[in-house]
Amino acid sequence: MNKEPVSRELFDEVMVPNYAPGSIIPVRGEGSRIWDQEGREFIDLQGGIAVTCLGHSHPGLVGALHDQAEKIWHLSNVMTNEPALRLAKTLCDLTFAERVFFANSGAEANEAAFKLARRYAWEHHGKEKNEIISFKNSFHGRTLFTVSVGGQPKYLEGFEPAPGGIHHAEFNDLESVKKLISKEKTCAIVVEPIQGEGGVMPGDQAFLQGLRDLCDENDALLVFDEVQSGVGRSGHFYAYQMYGVVPDILSSAKGLGGGFPVAAMLTTAKVAASLGVGTHGSTYGGNALACAVAQRVVDTVSQPEILKGVKARSDKLRKGMMDIGERYGVFTEVRGAGLLLGCVLTEKWQGKAKDFLNAGLEEGVMVLVAGANVIRLAPSLIIPEPDIELALERFEAAVKKLTA
Ligand SMILES: *Cc1c(COP(=O)(O)O)cnc(C)c1O
Numbered sequence: 001m002n003k004e005p006v007s008r009e010l011f012d013e014v015m016v017p018n019y020a021p022g023s024i025i026p027v028r029g030e031g032s033r034i035w036d037q038e039g040r041e042f043i044d045l046q047g048g049i050a051v052t053c054l055g056h057s058h059p060g061l062v063g064a065l066h067d068q069a070e071k072i073w074h075l076s077n078v079m080t081n082e083p084a085l086r087l088a089k090t091l092c093d094l095t096f097a098e099r100v101f102f103a104n105s106g107a108e109a110n111e112a113a114f115k116l117a118r119r120y121a122w123e124h125h126g127k128e129k130n131e132i133i134s135f136k137n138s139f140h141g142r143t144l145f146t147v148s149v150g151g152q153p154k155y156l157e158g159f160e161p162a163p164g165g166i167h168h169a170e171f172n173d174l175e176s177v178k179k180l181i182s183k184e185k186t187c188a189i190v191v192e193p194i195q196g197e198g199g200v201m202p203g204d205q206a207f208l209q210g211l212r213d214l215c216d217e218n219d220a221l222l223v224f225d226e227v228q229s230g231v232g233r234s235g236h237f238y239a240y241q242m243y244g245v246v247p248d249i250l251s252s253a254k255g256l257g258g259g260f261p262v263a264a265m266l267t268t269a270k271v272a273a274s275l276g277v278g279t280h281g282s283t284y285g286g287n288a289l290a291c292a293v294a295q296r297v298v299d300t301v302s303q304p305e306i307l308k309g310v311k312a313r314s315d316k317l318r319k320g321m322m323d324i325g326e327r328y329g330v331f332t333e334v335r336g337a338g339l340l341l342g343c344v345l346t347e348k349w350q351g352k353a354k355d356f357l358n359a360g361l362e363e364g365v366m367v368l369v370a371g372a373n374v375i376r377l378a379p380s381l382i383i384p385e386p387d388i389e390l391a392l393e394r395f396e397a398a399v400k401k402l403t404a
Contacts, residue, residue, distance in 0.1 A: 007037075022361060029056025032383040032391075034366065043391040045379045046366045050196065050228050050340060053255035053301060055380035060296050061258050068292035076283055083291035087264075090298055094237055096246045097266035101275065102286035106227035106253035107141025109263035112280060113249045114145055114190065116267065117221045120274040121187035125219060133180050133220075134190040135171040137198035140225055149190055151198070171195060172203060174210040181218050188221045188249075189214065193239040196228035199374045200335060200342025208245045221248040221271065227263070228340065231255035232301035232381050235310040235338035242337065255381075258297040262290035301381060310338045310381050313388060317341060317377060320392035327396075328403045330356075331375075339383075343375040359398035365391045 008023055024036040032055050034042045047053065054061060068083060075081050088100035103109045114132060121129040134140070136151040147155050148162040151171075156162055170176040177189065189211050195201040215222040224247035229239040233255060236242040240250065248271050253263035284290075300306060318334050321343050325331025331343045345353060353369035360367045368376040379391075 022358075024361065031055040031057075032380050032387045041364060042361070043365045043387050043394060045377045045383075045391055046368045047339075047378045047380055048259060049254065049368060050233055050378035051254045051257075052259045053231055053233070053381045054258050054297060055382060056259075058258065060300060061260075061293055064292050064296035065260070065289065068289050071288070073289050074284070074287055077281060077286060081286065081288045081291070083288045083295060084286035087291045087295045087298065090295065091252075091264060091266060094298070094302055095250070095266055096240075096268070097250065098269040099267055099272035101265040101267075101272075101280070102291065103253075103263040103265065103282050104261050104284045104287075104290070105141070105263050106225075106251065107143045107146045108282060108285075109227065109251035109253050109265045110140045110146045110149070110190075110225060111143055112265045112275075113223050113225075113251050113267075114149060114188070115280060116249060116265070116271065116275050117188035117190075117223060119279065120221060120271050121219075123274050125187075129185055129187050129219075131165045131167060131182075131185045132188050132190055133167050133169055133177060133186060135192075135195075136168050137171060137201070138168075138190075138192055138195060138225075139197035140190065140192075141227075171198070171201060172207045174207055174214075177211065177214060181214055181220065183218045186218055186220045188223050190223040190225060192225045192227075192229065193243060193245075194229040194234065194337055194340060196340065196376075197370055199344075199370045200340060200376055202335065202337055203243070205243055205245075208243050212245050212247075215248070223247060223249045223251070225251050227251055227253040228378075229337075231297065232307055232310055233338055233340045233378070235307055235314060237302050237307065239337065255301070256297060257290055257294045260290050260293040262287070262294045264294075306381060313379075313381075313383060313385070314338050314341070316385065316388050317379075317392070320388070321375075321377070321395075324392065324396050324399055328399045330399055330403065339377070339379055339381055341377045342370055343377070345373045345375070349373075355402060356398065359402045360395055362401075363394040363398040365394040365398065367395065 026034045028035045034044050134149045138151040140146040140150045151168045167180045193203050230252045250266045321334045351372045370376040
């Protein structure tokens with residue numbers, strides 16, 4: 001076994017250089033605290049990018065993983081398994097969904113969603129109806145199809161030719177969608193109800209409802225990418241429930257496994273019928289270990305007191321960040337929903353989001369960025385109140401030094 005000591009420098013020697021990880025290597029986590037190789041402690045407001053929704057080493061999740069590990073890990077889809085069936089039933093009970101497809105990542109759940117939307121239109125309306133409308137600044141994953149549907153052209157650079165039939169409208173601008181949609185050609189509108197990577201930008205109620213209506217008028221499917229906004233993040237189990245706008249297909253990942261890789265695509269029985277036997281698949285999709293952990297996540301997060309707690313924590317964190325923003329003149333607003341918050345930098349600090357992240361690390365608090373102009377926070381949904389207070393103190397110290 002390789003027990004060699006490792007350091008951050010090793011990253012540059014052995015890893016493909018597509019990431020630029022921070023200078024520390026975390027080795028242990030408990031709740032909303034993380035410790036690095038030197039034993040330095042950090043408050044975690046990153047949450048593994050909206051993934052570790054119940055914090056680190058949650059006893060319920062550790063227990064679920066242990067219990068399932070001693071039963072059966074993996075079967076492939078040649079067989080079904082108990083944890084996958086139970087989880088699918090729970091997700092149907094909690095949502096609009098009647099059918100579930102399991103995958104391993106957000107990109108894969110979206111890939112399934114987009115393929116299903118095309119296949120459904122092909123089956124019901126013919127092969128001309130294959131166009132997808134999505135939005136500028138959106139993010140849907142890094143496979144070639146999902147990155148093409150995503151609205152950030154820089155992520156496609158050098159990887160062309162991209163799949164065709166994809167158009168990008170302006171987020172929160174219904175008129176721009178009307179210009180692109182047609183009954184003959186459009187098979188789906190794909191949208192994040194709250195854009196995450198694109199700067200934590202919530203969709204307007206009237207915009208999302210308008211997309212629903214446009215889909216109905218044009219026989220198109222409405223796909224909500226809730227990979228980031230889902231599983232309690234907004235203070236509702238899924239953000240669509242906050243808006244009261246129901247999609248035909250919903251993708252879920254990130255928080256779903258609380259740190260264990262798992263994803264799901266939810267849909268209705270009628271739409272699901274278009275993915276018949278042999279049309280799509282994934283070896284690991286519905287893996288028993290993943291589904292057992294996700295079951296515990298879903299059972300916990302869907303509790304009304306947990307969701308109510310998200311709102312209380314959100315208010316505290318939002319107010320604390322607003323206060324810091326005002327005292328040091330660094331934020332114009334704090335936007336988002338629940339525990340997905342974006343602090344928008346003032347003109348003077350535009351382009352400097354990463355500096356705030358690094359300054360935070362120096363003071364023992366881990367924050368995220370969303371682009372160069374927004375500080376993003378996506379902590380555990382059960383982060384203890386004292387940890388929020390300490391995180392705010394540390395972040396304020398970081399901002400004070402940065403602005404001095
Ligand atoms: C993170 C994210 C994805 C991609 O998920 P992966 O697990 O990285 O493939 C897709 N959509 C949204 C909205 C996301 O935030």
